[in-house]
Amino acid sequence: MDIATFFGVVSGFSLVLLAIKMGGGLLWFWNAPSAMIVMGGTIAVTLINYPISDVLSVVKVLKNAFLYQVPQPTAIVPEIVELSKIARREGILALEKQAKKMKEAYLNKGVELAVDGMEPDAIRGILENELIFTEDRHKKGAEIFTIMGTYAPAMGMIGTLIGLVQMLMVMDDPKNIGPAMAVALITTFYGSLLANLLFLPIAGKLKVRRDDETKYKELIIEGIAAIQLGDNPRVVEQKLHTYLSPSERALIPKKQTEQ
Amino acid sequence: MDIATFFGVVSGFSLVLLAIKMGGGLLWFWNAPSAMIVMGGTIAVTLINYPISDVLSVVKVLKNAFLYQVPQPTAIVPEIVELSKIARREGILALEKQAKKMKEAYLNKGVELAVDGMEPDAIRGILENELIFTEDRHKKGAEIFTIMGTYAPAMGMIGTLIGLVQMLMVMDDPKNIGPAMAVALITTFYGSLLANLLFLPIAGKLKVRRDDETKYKELIIEGIAAIQLGDNPRVVEQKLHTYLSPSERALIPKKQTEQ
């Protein structure tokens, strides 16, 4: 997933640079006050809009968007079905040994609570609450980028208005109007570029990832509930398969027969 | 349904080409850097916004929008009523034989679960969960086209800003301003055309299809629940008819008497 993000950003900016290069010099599109207003202004406004701790967490969020991969639900379904077989054969306490081997922390937590003998409803409550607050934290990351994608073009427009007023105030020779207006437009260009090629699509990606992770964790909650109910492993499998697309389901049976 | 989509796309673009032809040459409206920024940029941004697997699935989604037809609820109602008659007469196990003849996979799955003796609530849970996740996958197709329809005009505007800055930087003779500005506007034209004549209406069609399919599957869920309840076939029919429009209902009785 990180490759798509990375490739998209690089190719998007390359296309813009190429188009600039084809029609004239790159330097025409560099203007320090414009960059200052759009980037500085967007950061300033984000600091008014969000607590500083939230803004700093953006760096971590950004790293996540490039590096971290949401685990595939296809990997966890056979593991849960296997747990349900053990629980049915040897009782739920037998899962204690399994819990230590698990890589997925969320599944591990749920299984440990079940082994501890907590009621199914209480476990579901704790796991869902954790899911909701994890979602909330991820949502804030997407929100901050959306806000930056909203303010960047606004800052661009403010910068262009400043440039236009300055140009019009000293307008005497129509010949000079061209370059001055070009400079004024560059601020709008910066704001539009940052918003549409960076902030908004990254906010979109963070939202998609959050949805994928939520679906993944809901599958685990459902699986633990089914194990506690003592469901037949075949029923467990059928319940969990509803969380998968037909193509994902096609991937699983092979693995299952290997076990 | 595919004919309407196909006819709409062809006639929409033909109208635009005709209007261009009536006012001058077609070549005036071809500009390689503009096409590069709008199409390349939209694809790049979509790759930032969505995992690569989702973007690739767009091709399949697009094929669906042109070819696949959502089945008519009028065809499935008499089939379910017939099943309810058999279930009432010979017991629910008698449906096993029927299940093998069914063309509709979703109905088949529900009937098989009922024959297996699963509880009505559990069956409804599994079928509804499957429906929700199928909806989610279809929703993503519509979302990707909506996102493309949002970014295409933004890319168009970025391209036009680049063209305007380049034009203004070298503006010396007002006579030359015309063609240069025309070229700058073409990028906005491309973005607007792609968004309004292709991406957004296709997203709309995918959404309409999803709603139709959801309604169709909810009808099946309701029907299976009624069969399990052992409802009188007349009551089953009355329940399912609420999912149909008056004109759809008018189509059914004839078929029923034929059976």
Place this chain on the structure above:
Amino acid sequence: MDIATFFGVVSGFSLVLLAIKMGGGLLWFWNAPSAMIVMGGTIAVTLINYPISDVLSVVKVLKNAFLYQVPQPTAIVPEIVELSKIARREGILALEKQAKKMKEAYLNKGVELAVDGMEPDAIRGILENELIFTEDRHKKGAEIFTIMGTYAPAMGMIGTLIGLVQMLMVMDDPKNIGPAMAVALITTFYGSLLANLLFLPIAGKLKVRRDDETKYKELIIEGIAAIQLGDNPRVVEQKLHTYLSPSERALIPKKQTEQ
């Protein structure tokens, strides 16, 4: 209600024509390619966005918006109160005779189901389901007009862009720029006019009508439930009056004393 719709459309377009007349000739505002792009393009895009059966149903919807009148809840309340009196006095089966005399099909259906001895919850389920799907069908009518009201200005803008590019490509004499630009603007004018004076307000009216009809049918559902519960007619009246505005309530007592 149809008079308001009709009067609004006629007076709106008359005002625009008058304003055009006051400032010059009507013919200045006629341009065939513009009309072709805006009207043809909007129809083409609507065909991409909706199945052909939905688009054709627009004609019926449009006729409804002009001709059909949502029945007044003030007329149905005394009828339901009267039914509750009969049901309390002579039993619910006594309503069978009344059912035949009813003009309101929806009330008739509910009463017949009650006479058939169906459970209150089942009747409410059937009637509410029918209400939901009726709403869905009406909502689609409003949606199609909203979509047309969204695409018409977009088509207008596309047409104007075409006109501007054609004008700028051959711009040599600033004197000729006026009429060419006027023609380009006419496409935007058409799109804006159709959207704001026709498509969007008709979508609004369809939505208002749907809300009125929903409220009317919810009143009937409530009334049938109260009759089945064997509520005191005074309580039935009090329950139904909550659906009426004070001014509507003021209209009823007179009628009641007449009966």
Place this chain on the structure above:
Amino acid sequence: MDIATFFGVVSGFSLVLLAIKMGGGLLWFWNAPSAMIVMGGTIAVTLINYPISDVLSVVKVLKNAFLYQVPQPTAIVPEIVELSKIARREGILALEKQAKKMKEAYLNKGVELAVDGMEPDAIRGILENELIFTEDRHKKGAEIFTIMGTYAPAMGMIGTLIGLVQMLMVMDDPKNIGPAMAVALITTFYGSLLANLLFLPIAGKLKVRRDDETKYKELIIEGIAAIQLGDNPRVVEQKLHTYLSPSERALIPKKQTEQ
């Protein structure tokens, strides 16, 4: 509250007139066809969008926005607490005498239903239903002004397009372009002024009033439920205080000790 509405409208328009006066003559900003299109067009479109009875009710709604004052919850809390004391001491029937003295019709209705011996759930049902439909009627008032605030600028733009086309059609001398374009812009100015200085903020005020009234009535529903439950007056007070802001709560104790 009416003073704020009145003062806001007067001072807003005064500021605009003052700014016009400072830069030239008032008459520059009067244009009959512009006023005709914006005002006439907005009314025509509102008539297409809403049934004539709803549009006429706007006058009443407007009078309300200026004159009627939503009652303060601080006044009703001690009254309900007092009722709960009487009901606990002398039984709920003792409230019959109190009911006659009440100024608040909604509280009166609830108390009378309670004295009549209706079940708490049924009373809550009737009161909440009445609240919902009162809200619906008020919401429609706010909606009509919002719609007018949406169409007024659209009509302004249509008028400006007409003016621009007429100006461009006869453009021969650049010197004449100024005043003609000024006149064209006046229509946009009218639409923007009406929407932002009148229609939209009045819609906002109607919405705020509706929310205040809803909160006030929910407090009464809660209070009557608590009285019927036979709650300790101290508990009743505590329940109702949750509906008040800290500053509103600070106003009550004094009154209470006076009683």
Place this chain on the structure above:
Amino acid sequence: MDIATFFGVVSGFSLVLLAIKMGGGLLWFWNAPSAMIVMGGTIAVTLINYPISDVLSVVKVLKNAFLYQVPQPTAIVPEIVELSKIARREGILALEKQAKKMKEAYLNKGVELAVDGMEPDAIRGILENELIFTEDRHKKGAEIFTIMGTYAPAMGMIGTLIGLVQMLMVMDDPKNIGPAMAVALITTFYGSLLANLLFLPIAGKLKVRRDDETKYKELIIEGIAAIQLGDNPRVVEQKLHTYLSPSERALIPKKQTEQ
């Protein structure tokens, strides 16, 4: 948190002033009628849109946005866990002594109601209702700033339209057009600046703070419910930890061992 708000506002406006300074004189950007229309008009419209008491409360809200700090949930979790230990060891009445020492008024209220022997559901009802109405009051603060951020650019546009009309009416010499148009644009600049650098981000901050406070109070409600249920302190801790982010959780254990 207040430092981020303060720093953001100061640095945002400094950047804008710097950019103005770099391109000419500061005085070019001062225009009294523009300031009058944007600021006066926004205040006038806000007075139409909101009751005067709500508008006055904005000052208090603004002070809050700069000064008040939402308490950290990490501080309250160990306190609630400690209370649950005492309640389990010595009974819930033993919390009366603790209640007096509490700094957090909301927790104090809940504990006192529990000590009074009120039912868990009733306490949750009172606390949640108080939470809802506190949220409502805070939401209004954010709404007023959002409304101001919506009307300020609209007022800016109205002012610019006035300036343009006045300029066009007397346009004779193209040389004079520059400064007049610059002055007209300044009103748009003011409106955009106030909205994007002040009103909208402050509305955003108020919304973020409200969410943080809601989460904090929901944690307290959950904690009091767990204490009343007589939950094992370890379970209480586990329940409350779901409200914290992993990094917040990492901060707590150390404190706990100190106790």
